[in-house]
Amino acid sequence: MADKENEILMRTTRRGQIKAQITKFQTYVSSLADNDNLTQLKLRKEKIEQCWEEFNLIQNGLEALIDSAEQRQYRDDFENAYFSVLAEAEDKLSVQKYANKQPGAEIENISIPSQSTVSAPLIKMRPLEIPTFTGNFEEWSTFQDLFNSMVHLNSNIAEVQKFVYLxxxxxxxxxxxxxxxxxxxxxxTVAWTMITTRYNNRRILIQSHTKAIYELEPIYKESGWRLRALTNNLNMHMQALKAQGHDPEGWGALLLHIILIKLDPSTMRKWESIATKDELPSIADLVKFLQERCQILEAVENTKNLSSRYNQQSRTSGRNQIEKNVQNSKKINSFVVTNQMQCYMCKQPHPIYGCKEFLSLSTAERVKQVDKLKLCRNCLKNGHTDIDSGSQSNFLTETIVQRLGKKKIKINKSIVGINEVINQASYQIKAAVQSRINTFSVNMDFLILPKITGMLPTKHINKSDWSIPSNIRLADPTFSKPGKIDMLIGADTYWELMRAGNFRLYDGGPFLQNTALGWVISGSVPECESDVESIACCVASDYDYMNIDERIEAFWKIEDCSDNVIDITSEDEICRKHFNDNVANDYRGKYIVKLPFKNNVESLGESYTTALRRFLSLERRLMKNPQRYDQYKQFMNEYEQLNHMEIVPNEIDKPVKSYYLPHTYVINESSRTTKLRVVFDGSCKTDSGLSLNDVLYKGPVLQDDLILIVIRFRTHRYAFSADIKKMYRQIWVDSNDRDYQRILWRDKINEPIKTYRLCTVTYGTVPASFLSVACLQLSASGSDVPSDISQIILNDFCVDDCLTGAASIPQAIDLRDGLIRHLNNNGFELDKWTSNNSNLLKNIPNPNENSIYSLDMSDKVIKTLGLFWDAVTDCFVYKVHLPEHNNRITKRYILSNIARLFDPLGLLGPVIVVAKLLMQLLWKQKINWDDDLSIEIKNKWINYINDLKK
Structure with missing residues (x-):
């Protein structure tokens, strides 16, 4: 940590010195007169040009150490200042050179001193009349046409300057x-390709402009300027659709209806009075009518304005403000009307949006000026904020957002609740909510809050006497247990979730209501005596990491021996049938599977842009660590040499449907084989909001719980363990599905980026575990497989780890050899053998040199006590991972470490019970989570930790 801080300090200091040189040079250039001798300017300019390479190296290093928006903004500010001052200096040098040249002589070209390999004249970075492109598809065509003509296709602008303009x-x-x-x-070139690939999507462009026509703002009262806005917007979207080869005039009556219902009653009556009675008018006729109608209304309104201009200004200001707020009523519930008009910028009696000084600024300068004046960017007024009624929005807790890892959008909204209690929301995200029992999925915008409400239900509900029909699948099977509410769905989506079907469980009892997420239970429960009447809000989610509450709950459940009934959902059944119908073998006996797609696979969007951006980021990070980079290359080279991935030739066009998997690495220093492993991100969202994992079935759990496997393992006198080498990658994915497993890779930084397809079941895709285990268990079903071998494959594997044995050495050797032989028939090779008898390790490849075998392969929580098998002594042992010393011992600190105790077999009861008694003592004293504890409790904890060391 100290080395990193020193590195950041050194780089930041040097970067500041370079910035100071640029500032000093800017001051010098600005002070020069046109008739000054510019020899010194040329020498200084050559010196400044050397700063670019050094700044780039320093900034790249800082961005690798501190990946923040502040660092990227610093780069942008430096680049703007650097190229601006160079352009100004070059202008002055060019003027003098031109004056000193004889007639007919050529003007010398000055090359840009940058990483560019193209030598081109350096021109001044003057502002261009190009609208800023925000990512709205409706703006893309206009932006692309202007940028192409003014920058991209302009041979007089160097590539690096084009990037600055972009x-x-x-x-x-x-x-x-x-x-x-x-x-x-x-x-x-990379940046422009990313942008055009993302937004040159004909299907989305057509959808975007079609949606815009459908959502044109209706006009409720006769208004010339509103009708003009509607007509202009209609023409713009129609022309954009025509440019995409999709003429909306062919929509006929449908488009006529969409436009006519947007018109005010007076305009509608005028249209009906002139429209042909027995023939369907054309779209062109309607547009012509609207344009003429605009001219009439605008002429009438201008005449009225001439008679009372000053008084009308005040009323118009108030009216415009109210109308803007009505149009955005979903976001804003308050507004300000001022009677005395004064421009916030020049203090003259007109609104700022009519100020010539304000309108002369560029778009970026206007935004800065609005922020400087502390005005609302929406209505250009001050003195108000967005108010959002709680019933109109969806909410997520900060905890869930952190687990999702999604990018947050900065906002400023006040949320009005019961009794007009106001809370502030500073961020929002876009996320998809998917049912756990069917294919229903919906994208929603969520406001982010630290907490939504308390635990619901407020106490445990006894449902043992309830008669819930067996054919009903609940959205939340654990609804009767108090739990945190991490999501609140607003009224906009509520009715999309409702489905036909509801009934009361018993007289005076709660209701069962059918929804798209499954059946939910709500209402009063007379048997539960509680001072608070509450409604159960159920959300079913899966996450990889546990918070402290979930850890404590899991800790108390360790000794729970109740039957773990696996809930097989309809999706699981579909996935299993899909596997059985499509699995096959190649000529060597290896399995070939198809990816189990859902019905919404057609909604999968474009993913190349994100995959490219993340690959370039990964590449920069790896370049900072040559050792890691070499390990990564070795992993990918092996992947290709084993034919587990294949290159996609450049001449092959992108298929209609494909998915590009971003990839990164994980490090396991304790691994004796592969310390670095490349993992793939099948949960990365496309531009449609869906990821590959969102359109794939996960599949059911097929193997027994680890505890049952371990208990059976202890019954064998002679035991052995092994795991399947690269289990996932021994199973081929059907060639027709491999385009959904595309990746980007290059072995050297100076090579072009290549596209590959992953040919095998891929870690990071949601059905990978199911497909691999299903293939493994299928290998046990052959008629030539002995029953004892079949039972081991079906019952003694935990994913790819085998834990089994026999009552005698000859029997154990027969089982070992039988497993090797039959699994090899389907391409599964057993590796890392460990046994409590050395005879079982003879004549096998690659025995495990470490006799300690971890039994924690299925739990993702870091444990204080980890369960292992010592093959030499044939005993279960516990490795103690003690917490780091902490001078401030709190309730949170103690409970978070107690909850990591892992003793699934109950062998450490006397040790675990001490922790439980200490936990009860903390609850009894009603101590806050982060309060300092008494000396008595601290000493108990310290003594307990010291005992664990023994």
Whole structure:
């Protein structure tokens, strides 16, 4: 940590020195007169040009150490200042050179001193008349046409300057796609390709403009300027659709109806009075009528304005403000009307949106000016904030958002609740909610709050006497237990969830209601005596990491021996049938499977852009650590050499449907084989909001719980263990599905980026575990497989780990050899053998040199006590992972460490009970989570930890 801080300090200091040189040079250039001798300017300019390479290296290092928006903004500010001052200096040098040249002589070209390999004249970075592109598909065609003509196809602009222009005129999501790329000539092509690939999506462009026509703002009262806005927007979207080869005039009556219902009653009556009675008018006729109607209404309104201009200004200001708030009523519940008009910028009696000084600014300068004046970006007024009624929005807790790892969007909203209690929401995210029992999925916007409500239900509900029909699948099978509410769905989505079907469980009891997420239970429960009447809000979610409450719950459940009934859902049944119908073998006996797609696979969007951005980021990170980079290359080279991935030739077009998997690495220093492992992200969202995992079935759990496997393992006198080498990658994915497993990779930084397809079951895709285990168990079903071998494959494997044995050495050797032989028939090779008898390790490849075998392979929680098998002594042992010393011992600190105790077999009862008694003592004293504890409790904890060391 100290080394990292020192590195950041050194780089930051040097970067500041370079920035100071640029500032000093800027001051010098600005002070020069046109007739000054510019020899010194040329020498200084050459010196400054050397700063670029050094700054780029320093900034790249800082961004690798501190990945933040602040660092990226610093790069943007430096680049703007650097190229601006160089352009100004070059202008002054060019003027003098031109004056000193003789007639007919050529003007010398000055090359840009950058990483660019293209030599081109350096021109001044002047502002262009290009609208800023925010990522809205409706704006793309206009932006692309202007940027192509003015920048991209302009041979007089160097590539690196094109990149600077591109950044200048991008914002929002579009800017976020390229802001991590270093500003050089090579990356301009990469950036422009990323942008065009993302937004040159004909299907989405057509959908976007079609939706915009459908959602044109209705007009409720006769208004010339509103009708003009509707007509202009209609024409714009129609022209955009025509440019995509989709003429909306062919919609006929449908488009006529969509437009006519947007018109005010007066305009509608005028149209009906002139429309042909027995023939369907054309779209062109309607557009012509609207344009003429606009001219009439605008002429009438202008005449009225001439008679009372000053008084009308005040009323118009108030009216416009009210109308803007009505249009955004979903977001804003309050507004301000002022009677005395005064421009916030020049203090003259007109609104700021009519100020010539304000309108002369560029878009970026206007935004800065609005922020400086502390005005609302929406209505250009001050003195109000967005108010959002709680019933109108969806909410997620901060805890869930952190687990999702999704990017948050900065907002400023006040949420009004019961009794007008106001809370503030500073962020929101977009996320998809999917049912756990069927294919229903919906995308929603969520406001983020630290906490939504308390535990619901407020106490445990005894449902033992309830008669819930067996054919009903509950959205939350654990609804009767108090739990945290991490999601609140608003009224907009509520009715989408409701389905036909509801009934009361018994007289005076709660209701069962059918929803898209499953059946939910709500209402009063007379048997539960509680001062608080509450409604159970149920959300079913799966997450990889536990918080402290879940850890404590799991800790108390360790000794629970109740039957673990696996709930097989309809999706599980579909997935299993899909596997059985499509599994096959190749000529060597290896299995070939198809990916179990859901019906919504067609909704999968574009993923190449995100995969490319993440690959470039990964590549920069690996370049900072050559050792890691070499390990990564070795892993990928092995992947290719084993034919587990295949290159996609450049001449093959992108298929209609494909998915690009981003990839990264995980480190396991304790592994004796592969310390670095590449993992793939099948949960990365496409531009449609869905990921590959969202459109795949997960599949059911097919193997017994680890505890049952371990108990059976202890019954054998002679025991052995092994695992299947690269189990997932021994199973081929059908060639027709491999385009959904595309990745980007190159072995050397100077090579072009290549596209590969992963040919095997891939870690990081949601059905990988099911497909692998299903194939393993299928290998036990052959008629030539002995029953004892079949039983081991079906009952003694935990994913790819085998834990089994026999009553005698000859029997154990027969089982060992039988497993090797029959699993090899289907491409499964057993590896890392361990046994409590050395005879079982003879004549086998690659025995495990470490006699300690971990039995924690299925639990993701870091444990204080970890269960292991010592093959030499044939005993279960516990490795103690003691917490780091903490001078401040709190309730939170103690409970979080107690909850990591892992003793599934109950062998450490006398040790565990001490922890439980200490936990009870903490609850009895009603101590807050982060309060300092008494000396008595601290000493009990310290003594307990010291005892564990023994």
């Amino acid at each position: 950044r200048m005129y991008l914002s929002g999501e579009a800017l976020g796609m390229v802001q991590n790329l270093a500003t050089n000539a090579a990356n301009y």
